[in-house]
Amino acid sequence: MRNQKIRICVAGATGWAGSALCKGIINDDQLQLVSGVSRSQSGKHLSEVLGTDGTPVPLFKDVETALSAIDANVLFEFTKPDIAKHNVLTALRKGVDVIIGTSGLTEEDYKEIEKTAREKNRAVLAVGNFAITAVLLQKLAETAAKYLPDFEIIDYADHQKIDTPSGTTLELVDRLSKIHQPSDAISDDELVGPVESRGAKIHNIRVHSLRLPSYVIAIETIFGLPDERLTIRHDSGSSATPYVAGGLLAIKEIHTFKGLKRGLDSIMKF
Structure with missing residues (x-):
């Protein structure tokens, strides 16, 4: 070049x-x-x-x-x-x-x-x-979202990380939302208990941010169909x-x- x-x-x-x-x-x-x-x-x-x-x-x-x-x-x-x-x-x-x-x-x-x-x-x-494994997670999740309409994301990081969710998760949400946005079987208005416990909705995708010691960065996308489930996960070391x-x-x-x-x-x- x-x-x-x-x-x-x-x-x-x-x-x-x-x-x-x-x-x-x-x-x-x-x-x-x-x-x-x-x-x-x-x-x-x-x-x-x-x-x-x-x-x-x-x-x-x-x-x-x-x-x-x-x-x-x-x-x-x-x-x-x-x-x-x-x-x-x-x-x-x-x-x-x-x-x-x-x-x-x-x-x-x-x-x-x-x-x-x-x-x-x-x-x-x-x-x-x-990380190359994080890139692969994103690519595989994009493929899965074309066939599996219901999914949520769990975002893991150290307890001192101030941004929630992580940039990795926001990037994934942005990508998946352009392919498919899940619809809820039960609306927020129908829920019993704290609505926040169902996670934040970003581009209509539910995201749950976990912040605990021992995590660096991890991200998990869980896809569900009746009687079957697919989990795609990336973990970073220390x-x-x-x-x-x-x-x-x-x-x-x-x-x-x-x-x-x-x-x-x-x-x-x-």
Whole structure:
């Protein structure tokens, strides 16, 4: 695609997922990590924080400063929902393509992001989960929804995760709702007891968010027919390793389109 290396700034470079991604970028000869954003480690070099070798990678306090100081082709957004949209829009207005790994953005956020991306002729890839097994769950669930009309989703995460449901689940709900939206045998008005116990309705799909210690990210789609049931489930372990390969793939393919795409599979070949 390009003769020169792709230049990347990672926002959230010293976080759990961001630090693993940074190490993956450093070890890939097609990519160049030029800067990082870390409010807690601003002013340091990434090698000091992560113990990496090679060319020093400076850490800045915010995306504005990082992108103004050092040119980048791609911003990889791996921070928190309260700042993510601001970071994405800032990068787009500076002519930088963006990959979003942060969950918690709303549909309204994505509408604004897509509008800005098209105005600036830039690309945004929003991925709820970079793990290949999570991508396969989504693809298999989409296939099942064509044949199995009744289903619900259980969303699992650590008890300290503030966004409910997770970005992975929201992405799946968005996809499944375009194929089929289940109808309730019993309406909410007919239920006896707290209506909330039946889960939240998102695009008319019931979602139940479980938040307990020991979970990282897991998602379960349960399809039911009379006398039979299908469960499709993805579980993440305690390390960020599963997300690195998908993150590197996203960086290498972000140049292949303009506007907004959602889901890692949107740039994969099946």
